[in-house]
Amino acid sequence: MSKDAYRYLRPEAVAALSADPPFAGLEAQATRFSYAEAIVELGERNPDVVVLDADVSKGVGTAAFAERFPERSFNFGISEQNMMAAAAGMATTGLIPFATTYAVFATLRALDQVRNSIHYPRLNVKIAASHGGITAAPDGVTHQGQEDLSIMRALPNATVIGAADPPTTKLATWAAAEWDGPVYLSLIRVPVPVLFDLDYPFQIGKAVTIREGSDATIVAVRDMVSHSLVAAERLSWQGLDVRVIDCHTVKPLDEAAIVRAAEETGAIVTAESNTIVGGLGSAVAEVLGEQRPTPMLRIGVRDTFAESGPYLPLLEKYGLSANHVAEAVLRVVARKRSGQQGL
Amino acid sequence: MPGERLGMSVAELQEMAAAIRCDVIEMICAAGEGHPGGSLSVTDIITALYFRIMRVDPRDPNWPDRDRFILSKGHACPAWYAALAERGYFDRSHLGTLRQLNSLLQGHPDMKVTPGIDMTAGSLGHGLSAGLGMALAGRLHGKDYHVWVVIGDGECQEGAIWEAALAGAKWQVDNLTAVLDRNHLQNDDRIENVMPDEPMAAKWRAFGWNVIEIDGHDMAQIVGTFERVQAIVGVPTIVIADTVKGKGVSYMEGIPVWHGRAPDEVEAACALEEIRRCAGE
Numbered sequence: 001m002s003k004d005a006y007r008y009l010r011p012e013a014v015a016a017l018s019a020d021p022p023f024a025g026l027e028a029q030a031t032r033f034s035y036a037e038a039i040v041e042l043g044e045r046n047p048d049v050v051v052l053d054a055d056v057s058k059g060v061g062t063a064a065f066a067e068r069f070p071e072r073s074f075n076f077g078i079s080e081q082n083m084m085a086a087a088a089g090m091a092t093t094g095l096i097p098f099a100t101t102y103a104v105f106a107t108l109r110a111l112d113q114v115r116n117s118i119h120y121p122r123l124n125v126k127i128a129a130s131h132g133g134i135t136a137a138p139d140g141v142t143h144q145g146q147e148d149l150s151i152m153r154a155l156p157n158a159t160v161i162g163a164a165d166p167p168t169t170k171l172a173t174w175a176a177a178e179w180d181g182p183v184y185l186s187l188i189r190v191p192v193p194v195l196f197d198l199d200y201p202f203q204i205g206k207a208v209t210i211r212e213g214s215d216a217t218i219v220a221v222r223d224m225v226s227h228s229l230v231a232a233e234r235l236s237w238q239g240l241d242v243r244v245i246d247c248h249t250v251k252p253l254d255e256a257a258i259v260r261a262a263e264e265t266g267a268i269v270t271a272e273s274n275t276i277v278g279g280l281g282s283a284v285a286e287v288l289g290e291q292r293p294t295p296m297l298r299i300g301v302r303d304t305f306a307e308s309g310p311y312l313p314l315l316e317k318y319g320l321s322a323n324h325v326a327e328a329v330l331r332v333v334a335r336k337r338s339g340q341q342g343l
Numbered sequence: 344m345p346g347e348r349l350g351m352s353v354a355e356l357q358e359m360a361a362a363i364r365c366d367v368i369e370m371i372c373a374a375g376e377g378h379p380g381g382s383l384s385v386t387d388i389i390t391a392l393y394f395r396i397m398r399v400d401p402r403d404p405n406w407p408d409r410d411r412f413i414l415s416k417g418h419a420c421p422a423w424y425a426a427l428a429e430r431g432y433f434d435r436s437h438l439g440t441l442r443q444l445n446s447l448l449q450g451h452p453d454m455k456v457t458p459g460i461d462m463t464a465g466s467l468g469h470g471l472s473a474g475l476g477m478a479l480a481g482r483l484h485g486k487d488y489h490v491w492v493v494i495g496d497g498e499c500q501e502g503a504i505w506e507a508a509l510a511g512a513k514w515q516v517d518n519l520t521a522v523l524d525r526n527h528l529q530n531d532d533r534i535e536n537v538m539p540d541e542p543m544a545a546k547w548r549a550f551g552w553n554v555i556e557i558d559g560h561d562m563a564q565i566v567g568t569f570e571r572v573q574a575i576v577g578v579p580t581i582v583i584a585d586t587v588k589g590k591g592v593s594y595m596e597g598i599p600v601w602h603g604r605a606p607d608e609v610e611a612a613c614a615l616e617e618i619r620r621c622a623g624e
Contacts, residue, residue, distance in 0.1 A: 050483070074479065074514075082506035085469040089476025092454075092462065093407070093484065097476075112466050113503070117473060121454050121463040 028191035032130035034166035036061025038173035084113035091123040103129040103145025132186030133273030140308040150278030162186040162222030171202035207254035213243035216267035224271035231325035268296040276300035361622035366425035372611035381419040384526040384586040415470020416495035432459035468501030478519035497529030511579040512551030526588035559584025
């Protein structure tokens, strides 16, 4: 019965939701490498696409682009500020630069250039940032871009995307190239399961309902989409019918989809491997607070620095596992029901 | 024909520079705030570029083949705005609106608002990198435009300048020329007191740049140098132009406080009288 609730998921992915561990045996890839594959394909069909690196072209995989298109590849070495402002200069001439680095460096080290030379003049620069969220798990805090969605969301003219899986990361990369203006792609370091196919209806700014449900809604981004699906599957065993929204674009937020979910399900949980300060959870809370106050809870890094560790145990320790998401749904549904009883 | 050089003579350029200095004083006085010192030190450089050296088309500010100009020390934009107005990018009447609401002329340069501004600037240390990007793009597109980037000497305290210096040498961007407005002062004090930077020329040479040192107020020398550097191949060039902050207004010259203080009406009248008198001599 619950299998019919899923939308756009590959049948193998639906089956793997209840595997132990979840997604066991499913094809997986770190989305940084999905981006790197997508950018080569993009380079083949769009001569204006150039790739800028900052000494992590092997860590992200853009070395393949450099090999295929050496004249359109520029490695700036360990100087992200220079790379970002140079990308801005290139964009003024009609090129479409993809500036590639890690999230902490893109959004913190080079934020001044990203703000003043890219977003203020709304130049057509794409920033591809791996290690978004705490997905740089074993590298530790200095490499965990846990604020990237929050920081980028604060910038006017920003478009901020965190795709959930390898195929949608490719779709996001290609969509970014078509988008007029800056786009930030938050990529992840760890392998994530292939959930969808390339015919997924990816559109910047349009959240996608990937599981129908009426008891509550999980609004998830980036790597937390897969864990949220697992949570919804487990909740279905307890008779709860939970909607899951792939909110790949944190900005501009699909406010209509959020408000509709609040109206139709009456309980919202957000899920991100970003800090709860200023990211997706904050964005959803802002919308609901102004348009449709609704019981909600946020899953995310709770205003702390994390630590080194394997990805899944790190999620477990910092309250971001599928079970944590499921528990949050139970709590928020309980609040919804007590509120209704009170009426 | 779009994109002609104006080709003013040295005498005409000196006259134009005096007019731009007067515009700068009037603009900043009217605004009640702004940065006169660095605007006056860079005036001769900007005048030479817009009225003799650069191929631009004021009727088509975004002409793809134009030479590019970036004022990385964006706070000196009154001199740039005045040059653009004198060159015909927009009406001179806008000069009186500097820093006011709804103005074409923002406190620091905004490429999306002001015709002729090739790059937004204001936060120091970005412009050389942006110019590098434009130069690399020009090479990729097979265009022969030249990119001019004016940086300040105080600005060279930003690490990003030296990131760009490394990269300029790596890619041998001979279609870019940096011009260092070496006025020896910064916001707080003389540079040697805040953060000593000598030997400046040796630093750039060590980074792989062709370095030319000139008097940044000798118009004949400026013009001759700028015409010559465009023909240099295989290496990026920086022209270190020795200048005087507040040049042309004796009570401002070399005085740190005039980095960011506007003259009142009496002070402005005195400054205008001096600039015009010296130009007439």
